[in-house]
Each structure stands twice: as structure tokens, then as C-alpha cells.
Amino acid sequence: MASKPIPGSTGEVLTCLPSAYLPHAATGLLHLPRFLAKCQYVKEHGALPPSYAKNFKRGMDRFLCLHLGIEPAAVEKIVFESATDAEIDAKLRQLFPADVRAAKWNRDYVQKGSAPSGREFLAEALTNMGCADRIGQIVSVVDLIEFDEGRIE
Numbered sequence: 001m002a003s004k005p006i007p008g009s010t011g012e013v014l015t016c017l018p019s020a021y022l023p024h025a026a027t028g029l030l031h032l033p034r035f036l037a038k039c040q041y042v043k044e045h046g047a048l049p050p051s052y053a054k055n056f057k058r059g060m061d062r063f064l065c066l067h068l069g070i071e072p073a074a075v076e077k078i079v080f081e082s083a084t085d086a087e088i089d090a091k092l093r094q095l096f097p098a099d100v101r102a103a104k105w106n107r108d109y110v111q112k113g114s115a116p117s118g119r120e121f122l123a124e125a126l127t128n129m130g131c132a133d134r135i136g137q138i139v140s141v142v143d144l145i146e147f148d149e150g151r152i153e
Helices: 032-045 059-068 072-081 085-095 102-110 116-128 141-148
Strands: none
Touching: 032 059, 032 072, 059 072, 059 102, 072 085, 116 141
């Protein structure tokens, strides 16, 4: 039987966040729904749990924004100032470049962690989660997110 993460090994897990593999309906960008959901969580609760706060507007959030040529704080500001998802999407369309190059971003995103240093990171993370037997099965950072949040058995 394949292992599952030791409860609490990565800190609090927010299962309310959307899948890392869910594309944003208006742009097709993977990860954007997660980033928006994290911004919304902060708007509603004041802060993310420490396990998420450490990478908020950094990590994948920052990589996505670098791809788009924008600052993560600009996305957070839009979420904070908007009352509806439609308003958020309209403001994002104004902020984002006309061509978001979704196919390029999505390909790069799902391959994060496939370089030798990334595989080392994944192996260390899985070992710390009590799941060293999953090394080689969890092959990207996106898979690690999905695994940690219970969407990969």
C-alpha cells in the first residue's frame, strides 16, 4: 500500500484551494485559480496558515507573475478591491498582457521539479512527509501539491 503524508508534516493543509491542475476559465493559465483563492483566503481570514504563507506571492505565485510580467501584489490588490469573480477577471484582463502565453506557462508549470535539483527537492520533501516510497511517483512540484492536499492517492 502506497504511503500518505504524515498528518501535519507540511503544516496545515488547505483542502479548500482548487487543484493545481485546474486552469483559469478566462485565461487557461494553470495555478492562477490557486493564487486567486489564496488571495481570497487572506482577504477573508486576514492571513494564510504558516504552511502556505511562506510561499504566498513567492514560489509558484511569483513564477506565474514573472511569466506575465507583473507583480504578485497587483493580483492580490485586485482580489482585495473586487466584489465578484467577474470583476476580478475584468481587472486581470487589463493587468495581464494581451497574450498570456498559456500553453508555454502550463508546460513549464507542470514540469517544475523535473531537473536534477528539483528531483532532489521532491525526494527530500517526500521523505520529510514520511513518503519516501513515493519518490519516482510524485514527479513534479505540482504533483507534490496535489499529493499533499489529498488529490493524488
